[in-house]
Amino acid sequence: MFENVGHVLYHVLIILFPILFYYQFLNKGALGLTEKVNYRFLFIMLIMVICTMSLPIEVTDGSYYDQKLIPVILSFLYGGLLTGIVVVVSMLYYLYIIGDSNIMVMVINYFIVSAILMIFRNRYSNLSLKKKISIISFLFLMITSTRAIRLFYLNEENQIFLNVLVSIITWISLVTAIMIIENLNMQMQLQHELQRSEKLKVVSELAASVAHEVRNPMTSTRGFLQLMSQDTNLNNTQKKYIDISIEELDRAQSIIQDYLSLAKPNKQGTDRINLSVEVEFVIQLMSTYTAIHNTTIRHQIEPNLYIKANRDEMKQVLINLIKNAIEAVKKGGVIDVNVSTDGSSVIVEIIDDGVGMTQKQIDRLGTPFYSTKDKGTGIGLTISFQIIELLQGKIEVQSEVGKGTTFTIKLPADTSVSN
Numbered sequence: 406m407f408e409n410v411g412h413v414l415y416h417v418l419i420i421l422f423p424i425l426f427y428y429q430f431l432n433k434g435a436l437g438l439t440e441k442v443n444y445r446f447l448f449i450m451l452i453m454v455i456c457t458m459s460l461p462i463e464v465t466d467g468s469y470y471d472q473k474l475i476p477v478i479l480s481f482l483y484g485g486l487l488t489g490i491v492v493v494v495s496m497l498y499y500l501y502i503i504g505d506s507n508i509m510v511m512v513i514n515y516f517i518v519s520a521i522l523m524i525f526r527n528r529y530s531n532l533s534l535k536k537k538i539s540i541i542s543f544l545f546l547m548i549t550s551t552r553a554i555r556l557f558y559l560n561e562e563n564q565i566f567l568n569v570l571v572s573i574i575t576w577i578s579l580v581t582a583i584m585i586i587e588n589l590n591m592q593m594q595l596q597h598e599l600q601r602s603e604k605l606k607v608v609s610e611l612a613a614s615v616a617h618e619v620r621n622p623m624t625s626t627r628g629f630l631q632l633m634s635q636d637t638n639l640n641n642t643q644k645k646y647i648d649i650s651i652e653e654l655d656r657a658q659s660i661i662q663d664y665l666s667l668a669k670p671n672k673q674g675t676d677r678i679n680l681s682v683e684v685e686f687v688i689q690l691m692s693t694y695t696a697i698h699n700t701t702i703r704h705q706i707e708p709n710l711y712i713k714a715n716r717d718e719m720k721q722v723l724i725n726l727i728k729n730a731i732e733a734v735k736k737g738g739v740i741d742v743n744v745s746t747d748g749s750s751v752i753v754e755i756i757d758d759g760v761g762m763t764q765k766q767i768d769r770l771g772t773p774f775y776s777t778k779d780k781g782t783g784i785g786l787t788i789s790f791q792i793i794e795l796l797q798g799k800i801e802v803q804s805e806v807g808k809g810t811t812f813t814i815k816l817p818a819d820t821s822v823s824n
Contacts, residue, residue: 480492549576553565698731
């Protein structure tokens with residue numbers, strides 16, 4: 406009975422090799438949930454499921470086994486809803502073509518598995534690796550148990566132990582595949598953060614060495630322009646030109662100050678602040694700006710949500726993001742600001758129904774010198790990303806052209822009781 410069990414290990418190669426091939430040659434970024442289909446990943450999953458089904462393993466006389474469940478699970482959890490559905494439908498259709506005698510049982514079983522994965526997939530990406538493996542292992546244990554119960558009722562008790570044994574090998578393959586995907590995703594994210602940090606370092610060094618030298622002559626020029634504007638011999642046109650020059654110098658000074666904010670280290674201390682109150686304050690502060698642009702801010706804010714942060718820096722982040730949302734929407738547009746908590750984190754959502762962005766634009770957000778606005782420098786968002794990063798938080802961006810953008814800030818909640 407045991408002489409062919411070792412052949413199950415061949416399927417381990419069928420499962421792991423396509424994943425490694427995908428990351429080495431086809432992948433352009435970390436796998437994550439998205440509404441768009443990742444056709445490269447879908448192709449790899451289809452190849453994987455077809456190979457496992459085309460090369461089944463005969464563990465006993467007339468009893469065949471494969472690992473088609475693994476690509477189904479990976480498709481839903483890492484490829485998205487559409488990818489998972491396509492893989493399941495393709496797998497069932499292939500079973501129908503080859504004339505599987507248990508096709509109806511398979512349809513029912515995989516319908517149940519797919520429903521469970523659909524419900525679970527939205528929470529999966531936010532879990533730790535340990536919790537992901539624990540939950541997937543529990544799901545796999547349930548599937549193995551149902552198989553064992555089925556064999557018991559069919560009076561095939563002699564195959565129950567063998568079923569459990571090959572299921573353990575399949576579970577090891579599944580866990581290994583998940584760990585490979587998670588670790589490679591983490592490496593890609595770290596590489597992306599490292600590249601971004603290097604860019605920030607270059608900008609910081611440039612700002613520190615140049616900004617002060619540029620500000621000195623600008624300050625002198627502005628002073629002389631102010632003195633000239635007081636000359637009574639100037640006509641209105643000349644005064645207008647001088648005022649415009651002073652305004653442009655002030656704008657240049659503001660841009661330089663933003664660069665200096667990147668260059669100087671964060672020496673300000675952090676305090677326990679009520680983020681709910683700060684968000685409400687910023688919304689009131691931006692009311693005049695929204696009136697000028699004929700936009701509306703709606704908000705839902707849970708009370709008394711505390712974080713550890715510098716109050717002024719947090720206001721700066723909120724102002725930058727809300728200001729960008731106001732400028733992105735058309736007249737009469739709506740911006741939603743929601744503040745909530747999931748227990749361990751405080752979550753701020755800033756949602757607009759504006760012009761939206763492409764995926765390439767989203768990927769470049771927070772990069773110095775990059776802005777989607779004609780007169781923008783991108784420094785405001787760069788500083789915002791830097792502040793949130795220093796607070797051990799993260800900013801997530803979801804956007805679709807023509808439909809709007811959602812900025813989600815997640816910060817560690819401060820659950821300590823203040824005296």
